[in-house]
Amino acid sequence: MKIRWLLLSLTILSALSLFAQQTPQSMADAELPSLLGIYKDIHTHPELSGYEERTAALIAQELRAAGCQVTEHLGKYENSKLKGYGVVGVMKNGDGPTVLVRTDMDALPVEEETGLPYASKAVTKNDEGKDVHVMHACGHDAHMAAFIGTARALAKLKDQWHGTILFVAQPAEETGNGARALLKDGLYEKFGKPNFALGFHDKADLETGRIGVTEGYTYANVDSVDITVRGVGGHGAYPYKTKDPIVLAAEIINTLQTIASRQNNPLDPIVITVGSIHGGTKHNIIPNEVKMQVTVRTYKPDVRERVLADIDRIAKGCAAAAGVPPQLAPIVNVSKDLFCPATYNNPELTKRLVAIWRNSLGNENVEIVAPTMGGEDFSEYSLPDHSIPAVDFHIGAVEPAKIAEYKQAGKELPTLHSSQFAPVPEPTIRVGIIGMTSAVLDLMK
Ligand SMILES: [Zn+2]
Ligand SMILES: [Zn+2]
Numbered sequence: 001m002k003i004r005w006l007l008l009s010l011t012i013l014s015a016l017s018l019f020a021q022q023t024p025q026s027m028a029d030a031e032l033p034s035l036l037g038i039y040k041d042i043h044t045h046p047e048l049s050g051y052e053e054r055t056a057a058l059i060a061q062e063l064r065a066a067g068c069q070v071t072e073h074l075g076k077y078e079n080s081k082l083k084g085y086g087v088v089g090v091m092k093n094g095d096g097p098t099v100l101v102r103t104d105m106d107a108l109p110v111e112e113e114t115g116l117p118y119a120s121k122a123v124t125k126n127d128e129g130k131d132v133h134v135m136h137a138c139g140h141d142a143h144m145a146a147f148i149g150t151a152r153a154l155a156k157l158k159d160q161w162h163g164t165i166l167f168v169a170q171p172a173e174e175t176g177n178g179a180r181a182l183l184k185d186g187l188y189e190k191f192g193k194p195n196f197a198l199g200f201h202d203k204a205d206l207e208t209g210r211i212g213v214t215e216g217y218t219y220a221n222v223d224s225v226d227i228t229v230r231g232v233g234g235h236g237a238y239p240y241k242t243k244d245p246i247v248l249a250a251e252i253i254n255t256l257q258t259i260a261s262r263q264n265n266p267l268d269p270i271v272i273t274v275g276s277i278h279g280g281t282k283h284n285i286i287p288n289e290v291k292m293q294v295t296v297r298t299y300k301p302d303v304r305e306r307v308l309a310d311i312d313r314i315a316k317g318c319a320a321a322a323g324v325p326p327q328l329a330p331i332v333n334v335s336k337d338l339f340c341p342a343t344y345n346n347p348e349l350t351k352r353l354v355a356i357w358r359n360s361l362g363n364e365n366v367e368i369v370a371p372t373m374g375g376e377d378f379s380e381y382s383l384p385d386h387s388i389p390a391v392d393f394h395i396g397a398v399e400p401a402k403i404a405e406y407k408q409a410g411k412e413l414p415t416l417h418s419s420q421f422a423p424v425p426e427p428t429i430r431v432g433i434i435g436m437t438s439a440v441l442d443l444m445k
Helices: 001-018 024-044 054-066 141-158 178-184 187-191 245-263 301-322 345-359 379-381 400-409 425-443
Strands: 069-074 086-093 096-105 124-125 131-135 163-170 195-209 211-213 215-217 219-232 271-279 287-296 331-334 343-344 367-368 390-398
Touching: 001 331, 024 054, 054 069, 054 086, 054 141, 054 163, 069 187, 086 141, 086 178, 086 187, 096 141, 096 379, 096 425, 124 331, 124 425, 131 390, 141 163, 141 195, 141 390, 141 425, 163 178, 178 187, 178 379, 195 379, 195 400, 211 345, 219 245, 219 301, 245 271, 245 287, 245 301, 287 301, 301 331, 343 345, 343 390, 345 367, 345 390, 345 425, 379 390, 390 400, 390 425
Parallel strands: 096 163, 096 195, 195 390, 211 367
Antiparallel strands: 069 086, 086 163, 124 131, 211 390, 215 343, 219 287, 219 331, 271 287
16 A cells, blocks of 8 residues: 555656656757757758758658658749758647747858868859858758757647747758748748747857847848959950950959948948959950959848949949940849848847746846848748748857957957857757747747
8 A cells, every 4th residue: 555655656756847847948958969969960961052952851850750740842942943942840739829930951162170070071062063062150050950959849848838830941041042932932821921930040159058139120131243344355465455354343342342431321331242253264364254243231221222223333333434335334233032131020029038038048148139230031031011020039159268268369259151160069059949949938828
């Protein structure tokens, strides 16, 4: 009799302790060892934007294992050669709101120099058929591990939420067209328009253990501009018999910098960066053309329109001043496909989540951070009218000691996209899971 009573109490006790464990924090801790394995696997097998075949299959398998109804091969690009590798996992749990949880999946053409034992050695062909190294230099691998951890946690916490969760694994974030490709393929028509959309991104200058967030606009409009500077080629020894597009391209680059310094209200942030310039084949040949690629960052729609017009006018004006005939004026093309609108964090939702995170991570571990001129196509999920409240938050990815050391030495930490950027996996993934899971639980309680 006594033994039976003892056994019964033990059963109740263990059931109670199990119940006590059901928090995002304990879920994250329990899943971390397995997620770390997944993280390293994804890290050593990075794939470029639009080519996320292996990664998408892995995510689909994990979402299925977590109990989601999974749809693969989602996404319609302008470029019909690109396949859509989007994955959506639907987790249903009775009536309630629909919440979209997003991760990105793509990596970058960067040769990894972190020296980590699991560093990427991957090489692949880019769109031009050239061999390029590939690296998860933006930490999307950490996002995916945290995303899978969140799906696993929410599957086990079904007694604490009601409604439908759309787990969206998005391709092609780096090229700014993946979210649009999913929406164009009927993401909201097929799976329902969500009541809220949530995303996260690791931050290369925020301490691990912390969440950072901006209320309102947080990432800028991104435009990609291609400029073909045309001239009349010839012998390098007789430049007067040519119209040299190289000297003209140099002139255009310098004049473009006067848009920010002389034509723009300094209280309206803008950035114009010429990131690529190619022209010519040999010392003594003046080529016929030079190609340049420019990234343009703005916030306000009217500033964006004006800056793009400025770039067009300056390119053509410099060519006219150099005596290039009108029929050879520079061709300035603003890519519609690569446009990425500014990301707007719904202020009311941001305030609500900040309160949740202060509770789940501690007051000191939630930071209001300044907006940046970076871009994020997470913006697309809130729709152009921001009718879907959305928040994209930052996860700290760097050891506090390292941040302090660099600060003291007056050195800059490796930024996102750097060949040396290496987030500390465990705490980054852990906070990703806790931040996302606690946010979803609150929105669906
Ligand atoms: Zn990136
Ligand atoms: Zn990124």
